[in-house]
Amino acid sequence: MTEAVIADRPSGRVRRHALALVETAAVALLVALVALVLANSIGRYLFARPLPWTEEVVVALLMWLGGLGITISGLRNGLISCAIWTARLSAPIQRRLRIVQNLFGLATMAALAWFAWQYLGLFGGDRSPLIGMPKSVPISGIIGCAAGLSLAFVIDLIAPEDL
Amino acid sequence: QTQLRLAVETTSGDPTHVMLSTFRDALQASAGDQVTTTFNDGGSLGDENALAEMVRVGAVDVIPMGSDGVAALDSHFSVFDTPFLFSGKEQARAALDGEFGDVMAASLRENADLEVLAFGELGVRVISNSKRAIMTPADLAGLKLRTPSSPTRMMAFQTLGAAPTNLPLGEVYMGLRQGVIDGQENPLSVIKEFSLHEAQSHISLTNHIYTPITLVMNGAAYDALDDDMKAQVRAAAEAGVEATRQLSDDSDAALVEEFRAAGLTVTEPDIAAFQKAAEPIRAHIADVVTPEFMTRVEGMIQ
Amino acid sequence: MLGLAATMLGVLFVLVLLGLPIVISLVAAVLMFLTLSGGWALSLPQQVLAGVGDYLLITLPLFILAGGLMNATGIADRLFAFGAALVGWMRGGLAHVNVASSLMFGGMIGTSVADLAGTGSVMIPKMKASGYPGPFSAALTATSSGVGVLIPPSSPMILYSVVTGTSLGALFLAGVVPGLLMAGVMMVTISILARRNGWQPMNSFEWSRVLHTGRHAILPLGMPAMILGGLIFGIFTATEAGAFAVAYALALSTLVYRTLTWAKLRQALVDSAILTGEVLMVVGFSTALGWALSQAGVPMALSAGIEGLFPTDNVTIRIFALLLLALIAGMVLDPLIPMIMPVLLPMLIGLDVDLIHFGVLIVMTVVIGQVTPPVAIALLVAAKIGRDDVWQVTRANMPFLWALVVALIILTLFPALSLTLPGLMN
Ligand code: NA
Ligand code: NA
Numbered sequence: 001m002t003e004a005v006i007a008d009r010p011s012g013r014v015r016r017h018a019l020a021l022v023e024t025a026a027v028a029l030l031v032a033l034v035a036l037v038l039a040n041s042i043g044r045y046l047f048a049r050p051l052p053w054t055e056e057v058v059v060a061l062l063m064w065l066g067g068l069g070i071t072i073s074g075l076r077n078g079l080i081s082c083a084i085w086t087a088r089l090s091a092p093i094q095r096r097l098r099i100v101q102n103l104f105g106l107a108t109m110a111a112l113a114w115f116a117w118q119y120l121g122l123f124g125g126d127r128s129p130l131i132g133m134p135k136s137v138p139i140s141g142i143i144g145c146a147a148g149l150s151l152a153f154v155i156d157l158i159a160p161e162d163l
Numbered sequence: 164q165t166q167l168r169l170a171v172e173t174t175s176g177d178p179t180h181v182m183l184s185t186f187r188d189a190l191q192a193s194a195g196d197q198v199t200t201t202f203n204d205g206g207s208l209g210d211e212n213a214l215a216e217m218v219r220v221g222a223v224d225v226i227p228m229g230s231d232g233v234a235a236l237d238s239h240f241s242v243f244d245t246p247f248l249f250s251g252k253e254q255a256r257a258a259l260d261g262e263f264g265d266v267m268a269a270s271l272r273e274n275a276d277l278e279v280l281a282f283g284e285l286g287v288r289v290i291s292n293s294k295r296a297i298m299t300p301a302d303l304a305g306l307k308l309r310t311p312s313s314p315t316r317m318m319a320f321q322t323l324g325a326a327p328t329n330l331p332l333g334e335v336y337m338g339l340r341q342g343v344i345d346g347q348e349n350p351l352s353v354i355k356e357f358s359l360h361e362a363q364s365h366i367s368l369t370n371h372i373y374t375p376i377t378l379v380m381n382g383a384a385y386d387a388l389d390d391d392m393k394a395q396v397r398a399a400a401e402a403g404v405e406a407t408r409q410l411s412d413d414s415d416a417a418l419v420e421e422f423r424a425a426g427l428t429v430t431e432p433d434i435a436a437f438q439k440a441a442e443p444i445r446a447h448i449a450d451v452v453t454p455e456f457m458t459r460v461e462g463m464i465q
Numbered sequence: 466m467l468g469l470a471a472t473m474l475g476v477l478f479v480l481v482l483l484g485l486p487i488v489i490s491l492v493a494a495v496l497m498f499l500t501l502s503g504g505w506a507l508s509l510p511q512q513v514l515a516g517v518g519d520y521l522l523i524t525l526p527l528f529i530l531a532g533g534l535m536n537a538t539g540i541a542d543r544l545f546a547f548g549a550a551l552v553g554w555m556r557g558g559l560a561h562v563n564v565a566s567s568l569m570f571g572g573m574i575g576t577s578v579a580d581l582a583g584t585g586s587v588m589i590p591k592m593k594a595s596g597y598p599g600p601f602s603a604a605l606t607a608t609s610s611g612v613g614v615l616i617p618p619s620s621p622m623i624l625y626s627v628v629t630g631t632s633l634g635a636l637f638l639a640g641v642v643p644g645l646l647m648a649g650v651m652m653v654t655i656s657i658l659a660r661r662n663g664w665q666p667m668n669s670f671e672w673s674r675v676l677h678t679g680r681h682a683i684l685p686l687g688m689p690a691m692i693l694g695g696l697i698f699g700i701f702t703a704t705e706a707g708a709f710a711v712a713y714a715l716a717l718s719t720l721v722y723r724t725l726t727w728a729k730l731r732q733a734l735v736d737s738a739i740l741t742g743e744v745l746m747v748v749g750f751s752t753a754l755g756w757a758l759s760q761a762g763v764p765m766a767l768s769a770g771i772e773g774l775f776p777t778d779n780v781t782i783r784i785f786a787l788l789l790l791a792l793i794a795g796m797v798l799d800p801l802i803p804m805i806m807p808v809l810l811p812m813l814i815g816l817d818v819d820l821i822h823f824g825v826l827i828v829m830t831v832v833i834g835q836v837t838p839p840v841a842i843a844l845l846v847a848a849k850i851g852r853d854d855v856w857q858v859t860r861a862n863m864p865f866l867w868a869l870v871v872a873l874i875i876l877t878l879f880p881a882l883s884l885t886l887p888g889l890m891n
């Protein structure tokens with residue numbers, strides 16, 4: 001998969017910096033999650049003492065992993081999509097369509113963030129049973145996803161690049 | 164005319180579903196044209212956690228709560244996690260019908276702005292496992308026992324000598340089959356629902372915890388009803404209580420027969436020994452619900 | 466409400482065809498529904514959280530990471546060379562290996578997407594490198610991952626058992642033969658495609674090659690052996706199996722082969738985060754879409770429509786009608802079982818259908834639903850791994866889709882295929 005998913009480094013400076021930042025955060029989070037799952041299973045298997053709090057942390061952070069991962073995808077112009085029809089359009093029309101797509105994506109993510117924000121206000125203070133992890137952690141992951149993708153769309157509007 | 168949106172996660176036959184559908188039918192019968200209800204079941208609106216959020220903001224009006232979700236809204240409800248708080252179903256029912264029920268209802272109204280219409284019955288929890296018949300607390304020693312991820316519930320079984328483990332309920336069957344866990348604790352009806360008896364050889368009727376079905380209504384929606392409608396709603400909720408208690412008795416008796424016929428040993432443990440071993444747990448739970456509240460509750464139950 | 470649901474699906478299709486990312490199209494369609502239906506708008510974040518808040522989903526990044534590490538460090542090459550020595554003499558040999566690996570790997574875990582992400586991230590690049598068309602490789606991997614939910618353990622079967630009150634043990638046993646049948650039907654399809662497209666064998670069969678490559682693959686083979694053994698003997702759960710797979714791949718590549726560099730490790734981690742991110746968000750947003758359809762009463766309306774179309778008392782025809790209904794619902798509803806079974810169950814009981822048999826059939830429709838647009842999570846993931854166009858993968862999947870439908874018909878007509886094993890249990 002290494003060769004398959006990853007394309008070349010982008011040339012745009014903003015895009016490159018944004019990618020480096022988000023990738024580092026995602027890698028750190030993923031390493032932490034793997035370590036937590038391993039610690040839980042080692043604790044349970046070797047010492048008959050599972051660490052149930054790790055499950056609460058993992059579940060709460062999954063949404064953040066989703067948000068960061070899809071942001072990387074967005075910054076690489078790699079979001080899953082279907083080009084069967086758009087590939088047939090002429091180059092100038094494709095360029096214009098791309099602007100419309102980015103604007104539409106921005107509007108959609110703004111609406112998602114708005115609803116997630118309201119939801120955060122109502123239920124963000126609810127706490128998980130074992131360690132009292134506030135629900136604002138996973139909810140803000142949705143906002144993170146919306147913000148990350150918005151950033152990707154904005155960068156692609158200002159400095160479009162094919163990867 | 165009053166409009167009520169009712170919702171429940173489960174499907175026909177489950178105690179929480181019986182509670183809500185009986186409530187709806189009784190209300191329709193008594194109030195007739197004065198009330199219209201919509202009824203969402205089978206998780207079409209979401210699971211119990213989602214419904215609990217919706218009832219808090221008034222996106223639905225009435226839901227039955229049968230899980231630890233209530234304790235997350237109001238820590239006083241952790242008092243139900245005290246093992247052997249009640250001597251049996253009869254005492255629990257009497258307490259919930261009396262002052263204890265009123266105090267719990269007032270507490271939920273104050274802490275989560277939810278009006279408790281009535282306390283139905285989900286059931287009493289028993290212990291199943293694949294190692295040995297559990298007669299005394301000593302038999303729990305070292306047993307890898309699955310509990311819900313509730314701190315009070317885990318602490319309780321740690322105190323009793325078991326090694327409590329968390330697994331989501333959906334994974335318990337495979338966990339038992341593969342030996343990741345030795346046993347688990349749930350009402351008999353849940354053991355049947357999740358086929359857990361197929362992976363177990365012993366059931367001990369410890370009845371260590373009584374779990375009510377808390378039928379709640381959005382506080383503002385309740386206040387908006389006129390006095391006559393409030394009375395009708397409460398009466399209909401009582402019909403739900405009767406139905407779930409009847410269901411609980413019938414299904415417990417039938418399930419004990421069914422499990423025995425399937426080759427499991429179903430035993431009556433030494434409850435007095437368990438009550439004695441559970442003494443230290445009371446203090447821990449008192450820390451969660453405040454010692455004053457614990458003392459008050461015990462005064463009301465005696 | 467029904468018109469609104471249809472409009473929502475129409476909008477979804479149009480947005481996808483306009484080249485918008487799947488996640489954006491899903492969010493926009495659900496937002497449109499919520500705005501126009503006047504429902505509680507915060508159901509969108511609520512359902513997204515419900516979809517993503519499942520601890521079992523952590524298996525996804527773990528198996529993807531394990532697969533990525535195996536690729537980056539040459540462990541996958543050793544396994545692949547051994548597989549080629551064993552079956553490379555067959556036309557389409559590697560495609561058969563793909564199905565067999567799903568049978569083995571998917572047999573150990575309960576969700577097909579984790580199987581797909583794990584085996585797919587190894588198999589799809591290798592198949593493409595060996596000259597198989599990309600869309601075919603992705604489609605094959607996507608569909609064959611469905612074998613795993615028929616062979617126990619199986620998450621959809623657990624859901625079905627709870628909703629219908631059937632025995633989970635019997636249900637698990639009932640899925641074994643259908644799982645093998647599905648694998649068989651897929652292999653037949655591969656053979657036909659291999660002959661029609663003139664795919665040549667990779668190499669001739671030689672014992673020396675088998676022994677040579679086998680020796681090099683002994684330690685890598687420890688990975689599936691460890692996972693399988695660990696699950697059977699209760700050493701760990703599916704989640705933990707994923708964590709140990711990562712640990713094993715790390716240990717092998719740093720301590721034994723010494724092929725892992727910091728750059729490769731970071732790349733594997735980033736790849737895993739990207740793929741996990743896409744899958745998690747598609748799962749979350751399609752949960753919200755399924756919720757919106759369910760809100761609009763689509764399952765009820767479909768069942769009423771089927772009642773009207775097939776007004777007959779013949780039980781087999783009625784079962785086919787119900788399956789047709791489940792198939793249509795499965796194309797758009799995700800998750801299917803908790804949403805459709807409350808609607809179907811009263812009819813099934815009325816028809817006196819064997820619920821274990823129907824359970825196998827409905828799990829099969831779940832498998833089909835995962836590879837049919839518009840919500841085809843398995844095709845999306847496979848297309849992402851292979852960097853192929855979603856639509857081309859969908860088209861390449863048509864032969865396998867038909868194969869699944871044939872398998873479903875066979876299973877419906879011959880209940881003994883499902884019911885013999887659980888019958889022996891009693
Ligand atoms: Na499986
Ligand atoms: Na589908």
